[in-house]
Amino acid sequence: MNKVITTKFENIMEPFKNIMEPLKHNEWYFITSHPNHIIMNQKYQELNEINIEYKNSFYHFSLPINNSPFSYYKKIADQQQAIHFFKIYIDDIIQ
Numbered sequence: 001m002n003k004v005i006t007t008k009f010e011n012i013m014e015p016f017k018n019i020m021e022p023l024k025h026n027e028w029y030f031i032t033s034h035p036n037h038i039i040m041n042q043k044y045q046e047l048n049e050i051n052i053e054y055k056n057s058f059y060h061f062s063l064p065i066n067n068s069p070f071s072y073y074k075k076i077a078d079q080q081q082a083i084h085f086f087k088i089y090i091d092d093i094i095q
Helices: 003-025 077-095
Strands: 026-036 037-042 044-056 058-064 071-076
Touching: 003 026, 003 037, 003 044, 003 077, 058 077, 071 077
Parallel strands: none
Antiparallel strands: 026 037, 037 044, 044 058, 058 071
């Protein structure tokens, strides 16, 4: 039964890992990649950290604000809305 829960979480976080893949070409790397939690930060700028966690049926995003020491926090319940929000954010970082 524990394996079924793990598989469920892996499927939940997989789209976000895929969206983050292009960041690897811009000196970002995965620090944590758990079934319900992903952290990625930028080489030599470790305070630039993307943190996504799925808990209590919500996606919790903590995202760096461009040219700022602060982070932006957002909580989204719907997976499709969360994926859309995150894709737009990552597209903006890459450009």
